[in-house]
Amino acid sequence: MSMQATIYYRGKLSSCNYSCPYCPFSKTVDSKETLMQDRQQLAQFMEWVRQQEYAGHQLSIFFNPYGEALVHAWYREAMIELSHMSHITKVAIQTNLSVKLDWTAQLNPAKASFWATYHPGQVREDRFIAQGMTLYKQGIVFSAGTVGLREAFPAIHQLRAKLPEDVYVWVNAFKDRPRYYSEAEIEELSGIDPYFRDNLQDYDSLGQACRAGEHVFYVQGSGIVKRCYQDKRVIGHLYRHSLEQLSQERPCQMKTCGCYIGYIHMKDQPFASLYGERLLERVPQSYRNLAKPVHI
Template sequence: MDLTILYRGPLASCDYDCPYCPFAKRRDSREQLRADREALERFAAWATAAGEAGDRLKILFTPWGEGLVRSWYRRTLVELSRLSHVERVAIQTNLSCRTEWTAEADPESLALWCTYHPGQTPYDRFLAKCRDLAGRGVRFSVGVVGLPGHLADARRLRADLPERVYLWVNAADGHTYTDEEAGVWTDLDPLFPYSRHPHRSAGLPCRTGASVVSVDGDGTVRRCHFVKAELGNLYDGSFRAALRPRACPLAVCDCHIGYVHLESLPLYDVFAGGVLERIPAGFPVTTA
């Protein structure tokens, strides 16, 4: 079975305090961190053994907090990247961690989805880490939240990053863009129009629940992070019988990790080979 897994364990702590994030500067207790590590190790053991069952996996870690400052996330990414049945293992990160650990991973399967948060880290420090990743041959994308105060930094990033690194822009939650404002962001990210408005999804076919699933720290499987109905459990295998094509039950989908899987959108072609790490095929792209 070819399966894409979006894994989100209990980790909710972050070292940044972005005003647009509900988990800013939240601290997990020692017990919560231990529980997260144990949950991740359990998932990694399942993913390692999945090859024996004939599964081919693509895995994206989408923690509420920052995972790469924790040794168990770095270790898991390295170990999973070396498995022949894991085609891609990626993580969303603010890149506040060191980057030397990536040298231990297989660059053919490891990927990073990096977000720059102006005001949370010195610009030169973030850029240096991006350049280090590029020098090591690591697959990664870089993005910003499309707030007016971030525009100058986003333009600077686009100018300073290697041309082959995709710079994406997320529409800010609750922010309405005029056509002129959207055009400014589209000049930086030709795919920004996909993020500008929520996508109608009710009744439309989506790959989630069939070839894409969400898994939490207890192993509960759902079709995606945004639909709460349970499909079963990863560890007892009960989820497998529930996998089938199905329509989206929600009115709209407004998050990239959700709507990228809608069959009504062409994004599997746009991001062919880089769906999880948000890297378009044949980047740089010229049109949305």
Template sequence: MDLTLLYRGPLASCDYDCPYCPFAKRRDSRAALTADRAALERFAHWAAERREDRLRILFTPWGEGLVRSWYRRALVELSRLPHVERVAIQTNLSCRTEWLDEADPDTVALWCTYHPGQTPYERFLGKCRALAARGIRFSVGIVGLPGHLAAARRLRAELPAGVYLWVNAAEGHTYTDEEAGDWTALDPLFPYSRHPHRSAGLPCRTGESVVSVDGDGTVRRCHFVRAELGNLYDGSYRAALRPRSCPLAVCDCHIGYVHLETLPLYDVFAGGVLERIPAGPPGAPTGA
């Protein structure tokens, strides 16, 4: 079986205080952290044992995972397995980077977000340069708020030339064409993020070759559709995998709409869908 898994355990704590995030500066109790660690280790053990499958794994924690040793260890160990094609995580990059020396750089990857005001710019840029020096695959992004434009321009000018800088449209923000043009000049793929994508009744890879998994092993087609397909650990989800159309009116998150078959994003991000790295220089989309 060829399968992409989006894993999100119970972790909901973060070391940043971003005003646009409901999990900012949230603290998990010791019991919650213990439960998250146990859930992640169970998932990583399951993935390690699926030697007959071809797996791609993206960790999408509500909080910041890489400040926790069990996430770093899982990425290292999973990256070394021959049947794991890619293992990646969304991160604010507040963690140290030396641990990546133990990972397979051909398999591990990071989806990094810069949050102005939460960490010194030079510190974040320095960590990006450290990743590049280690040969780690990574993308860097920013939320497209007006106050972030100068920082985004500086990032684009100072990041290594081959690093893709993506821009997420800010939730609830309406962009004028002029504003959208400023962001598109930095990220030619920004038009895909600017507006939600109509998805109702359209074919999507989620539920067939892509699934979402929570800390209990409950499998859903994606993070945004709550209907359950079964459980990862008893194998009941496998019989439910099949081509599906989307039941929602629109899809407005990259980790969702990237899997829509009506969009060309699997070609745009060929080989880098999970870590959001285009296969080549991104070009401005038409009809996005």
């Protein structure tokens, strides 16, 4: 039985080229051995993906690494290859967009996309904007955003002002402190990101139906498969079980769900229709950026 499935992939990588004070991965440096293992794991995953064409499966692949993956050639090469595979619907990645983008010209812009996170204080604003505009001119879909810390408000306004209107700028709610925002601040951020309130809340999820574990799978580099990145349950192994064997209806066992890559897959929430085919890279239907490549 052929399936349409979404695979979130996270390998051994756990380091970043930025040093954000709130992020644990800015404080680690991967050894050569770890990087070699990460590369080997991705190679194994890519071979598995190639084989799925013969099983008739259609796949969307989302790389959400601990740290920054695109500084390593094997992730760039994987994205290029995946974007040209007939049975791949989409390949997307979370990235700080810091690497040179000369390689993105080799991507199939109909399938490749980016979830780009802006880190004020780690990169110059003009550099990040220029990187986004490189993708824009190549006709590659992306969203851009940052964490809604109060000290970042001016940078968030600037980001919205300097990117084209048809590029969605999202704001992740800072939830480490309860009731962090005043109503006026919520209104201010909603003026930048009209869907900010969606991210601000946590969703009651215990026992709720979710596509996670049925059509959406969270895969670790070793091949271990979980229904959700927050749910610790192991539901199988990618290289020992077929997608058909892995796929089951699995109601959520978490009390709440508060992260975008989790709650968007809850069946009783409107996000699948709100974002449509751009759900993974976080571009709402009301933003249809990059209709045509601009040749430069």
